[in-house]
Amino acid sequence: MTFFSRLSSKNRRGGFTLLELIIAVVILAVLATIAIPTFLQDITNSKSAVAAESAAAIARDAEGMNSSNPNPDGSVNSVTLSNLIAATGEASGSYTSTASGFQYDATNGTSACVVFTGAGANQQFTVTKGACAGGGGPTTTAPTTTTTTTTSGPVLATIAVGSGPYSISDDGTHVWVANYNDGTVSEIDVSTGTVIATITVGANPFAVSSDGTHVWTANFGDNTVSEVDAATGAVLHTIPVGLQPNGISSDGTHVWVANSGDNTVSEVDAATGTVIATITVGSSPYSTSSDGTHVWVTNEGDGTVTELDAVTGAFVRTITVGSDPSDLTSDGTHVWVSNAGDGTVSEIDAATGTVLHTITVGTGAFGPYGLSSNGTDVWAANDNDGTVSEIDAASGTVIDTITVGYGYGSGTFGVSADGTHIWAANVNNNTVTEITP
DSSP states (O other): OOHHHHHHHHHHHTOOOHHHHHHHHHHHHHHHHHHHHHHHHHHHHHHHHHHHHHHHHHHHHHTTOOTTSBOTTSOBOOOOHHHHHHHHSOSOEEEEEOSSEEEEEETTSOEEEEEEESOGGGOEEEEEESOOSTTSSOOSSOOOOSOOSSSSOOEEEEEEOSSSEEEEEEOSSEEEEEETTTTEEEEEETTTTEEEEEEEOSSSEEEEEEOSSEEEEEETTTTEEEEEETTTOOEEEEEEOSSSEEEEEEOSSEEEEEETTTTEEEEEETTTOOEEEEEEOSSSEEEEEEOSSEEEEEETTTTEEEEEETTTOOEEEEEEOSSSEEEEEEOSSEEEEEETTTTEEEEEETTTOOEEEEEEOTTSSSOEEEEEEOSSEEEEEETTTTEEEEEETTTTEEEEEEEOSOSTTOOEEEEEEOSSOEEEEETTTTEEEEEOO
């Protein structure tokens, strides 16, 4: 029997020996000597922690939490350190609270201003390159993006969207983001860079395309296409197509859907929302692009591009490109194809189908997925290193590499360019990065 069990037994009987009382007093004195200072130190540490939390809560949260983790005050934090690195190019710096968020001053001298809007589960944030105005809130004018000592590129803002943004389409007024994991489309106002609507579509929307009047999503999870009114955000039609649709393109007259599960392309009448043709193409078609005259389809399974006649849907030719071709874009003169398997972009002459250039982008294989052209430049989203490559359309050379994600495997899948801004979708941290050419 231990000393403490015996002590308890004696207490129940109501008697103690003098020796046992002396021993008990000595032991309690020793315990007090150890425990009380520790207890007091714990209180001091706790008070210090509370004070530090109130002064630099967001600084701590920015370095490891995500949008599902609550802050101590009950709000939801959506800032990760990667957003600040994208804006400043530096992971080390100091944080200063402002009226609407905080200012991050990187050790390289570059600053970023973080502004929070909303509260609780609806809280969102914007990360803008440049200092906040006067420490009392964000600046109301666009900060400069030309003076930087890093290679992070001209990042303007990082915008929180839905879960799993794989694809993005910009019609000049709004940016539409297909969120694969939660079956939604985020609508972003181009002029403000804010999310103004979240629209529920089909299951697992993998691709999105806007023609300015309607927005179309290829819903991989339920073999449908959703047609959304661009003005109101209302879902007008849900259209059954082929198996596992994961690519879509609208030219205003027809919508072309790549069905990876059955090696077909569905041609949808844009006016009626009905499927008017189903065309067999190559193995595992991934994406489509139409310039109104021809339709181009990447076939991921066999490393080719299928060219179709946009008026008749008839087969024109098959063109061999790089490994695992994913996205593609056509400007009427050239077709650009991102080859995810070998880290290259293929430039095709639209008139002859000849591959003119093979351009290395990103850092190695499994890099470029999303692709977009504004006629002057071509933009490739590189999943492998979280960057966007800018290619000069005239020369076929890479002229800039801009960091938007957070490194290897960051899931920078979608990209869309409107001539003024470029928008990149980062699937692994549920954000869209806005950059300037």
